[in-house]
């Protein structure tokens with residue numbers, strides 16, 4: 007057996023479900039010693055023998071003690087005293103070859119009974135409690151798997167012999183349990199909340215209903231909810247009477263807390279306070295799911311990490327045409343901000359078109375963990391019950407934002423001014439990205455932030471700091487840094503001014519304006535004054551131009567293509583890709599231009615036309631910062647050379663995008679030259695026809711970067727052979743449903759799940 011139990015003869019006192027199941031588990035595990043049982047009910051003993059669980063038994067304890075090496079006390083808690091007294095009379099205390107343990111659900115009362123019976127706590131007595139059971143009772147219900155994967159808590163005293171503890175540990179491990187140690191008092195408090203209280207409630211609810219005259223009717227119609235909630239009301243009444251008597255103080259404390267919570271909910275129901283109800287249910291529902299993931303031995307975070315380990319590979323076939331009319335998912339930047347400002351606003355914010363990608367969902371989840379009630383998303387609709395700028399609550403653990411750089415940097419700003427501490431963590435890719443760019447100016451504002459080495463995540467933000475507005479000259483053109491400081495500025499005294507070296511996306515400024523918060527701009531500087539308030543406003547999130555880009559390029563490079571992308575956000579700070587593609591000769595038109603919720607949108611109509619290489623204007627770089635992986639693919643299909651400079655920021659995105667694209671191009675045979683801050687890409691030779699393949703196929707690595715993965719999927723349209731792309735799971739961060747949409751317009755692409 008895996009955990010060797012060397013006991014020669016085991017005596018179980020009290021042969022019910024718990025003792026019987028232990029015997030069954032030991033038998034299954036190949037235990038070679040003898041198992042005896044003592045029980046006041048001779049029938050139970052006879053059944054135990056019949057079932058092959060025990061060798062023999064008796065109703066009298068004294069007759070069974072001879073040669074026993076371990077005694078397991080499995081009688082109801084209040085019966086323990088009598089048994090312990092009987093053992094004391096037999097002089098078993100402190101016999102080093104004999105170990106006594108128990109399975110009682112409360113430990114303080116049993117320790118007291120032992121001290122009374124023996125005059126002190128014997129060194130060979132190890133109190134324990136298997137956290138397993140069933141509403142069934144009696145030896146007939148024994149189950150050899152009852153303890154598998156369950157916890158057994160041992161509560162040894164400082165005087166308990168370590169060898170005795172080790173033997174009891176081995177016993178439970180052999181039964182398949184995980185053994186841990188705890189102090190008696192802590193055990194009793196924890197169990198009062200997690201086990202005793204729910205049993206009390208189940209007994210009480212069933213009893214209350216059963217007393218009502220129409221109980222038969224009620225029970226007849228009671229379905230799943232009632233059954234799930236009350237299963238444990240079928241448990242052994244004597245055992246539970248004893249537990250509540252023995253753990254009285256801890257149970258009363260747990261019950262007081264519960265009553266206070268119930269009273270709050272009662273009030274919410276009485277007042278028709280939908281927000282209060284929703285936020286309680288929402289918190290509970292997420293806590294329950296979190297608890298589930300713990301039970302499945304994986305935390306939220308571990309689940310994410312497991313997802314990361316299972317890699318997804320794309321296989322994109324060569325050739326095809328790109329045709330149709332599609333709508334890509336909502337804008338990632340706007341989706342993050344909609345949740346953030348909606349949560350901090352006063353009133354209810356209705357969002358439509360929300361991107362249900364992992365990045366923006368991480369932001370949503372983080373606010374739930376800070377006590378914000380959020381309904382949805384349901385088909386892009388989210389309802390946020392704003393708590394006001396000062397209404398967030400301390401989360402119970404670190405806020406995990408996955409792959410989302412935008413979430414981490416914007417959160418850094420808005421959490422720097424909160425009253426509570428927070429820790430921001432992310433996935434492997436995010437952990438490598440620079441956060442000093444936000445931590446440094448936030449510190450200038452008075453924030454207290456610790457980062458890991460090199461200014462990397464995790465970020466630890468100390469709450470309760472008084473922030474001061476600053477004037478900040480950004481060293482890089484970054485909308486994330488600008489937005490971070492503006493959000494911190496909401497909590498700062500005085501004005502927070504940010505100067506940007508080149509225009510970057512201005513969704514934060516626009517949306518703040520839409521929520522009634524004044525943001526000023528003059529030239530390259532924008533600013534706001536702290537201490538105001540946000541009022542909820544509806545938000546219609548346009549389709550993400552960064553996601554649309556993959557299809558723009560797909561149609562632009564593929565002969566015979568004609569595609570319309572509907573409702574795309576064409577904010578002037580985001581249309582670098584449109585400008586660049588047009589400069590390259592793309593046949594691209596904006597149709598049906600309009601404005602929704604403060605953001606301009608249009609349908610983008612693109613047809614294939616031969617492209618030519620260009621020197622990308624430096625002022626377009628920040629306006630197309632996320633679009634370069636796809637634009638490089640356009641360049642590889644354009645006639646002549648395309649040159650990009652002043653784009654070192656690409657090296658600190660979800661991957662080093664200059665290097666990742668260059669490595670992939672090397673595989674496909676696309677000529678290129680890499681620079682510190684850019685790349686030259688050599689496309690078709692002058693006069694070479696634009697019909698045949700532009701390069702070869704092969705296997706490339708996306709490095710877990712969603713945009714690299716999608717760019718190479720598009721590149722396959724003009725490859726001579728298939729392109730296999732490794733590590734594509736993160737496409738789900740920004741573009742859920744990419745493969746289905748890509749297939750719909752004519753790409754040949756499959757995803758295969760593989761273990762790393």
Ligand code: S3P
Pocket residue numbers: 338339340412483484485486487489511631632655
């Ligand atoms: C974003 C800003 C850009 C962009 C990112 C989203 C935003 O990052 O690359 O995908 O939502 O503010 P930088 O601010 O680092 O340039």
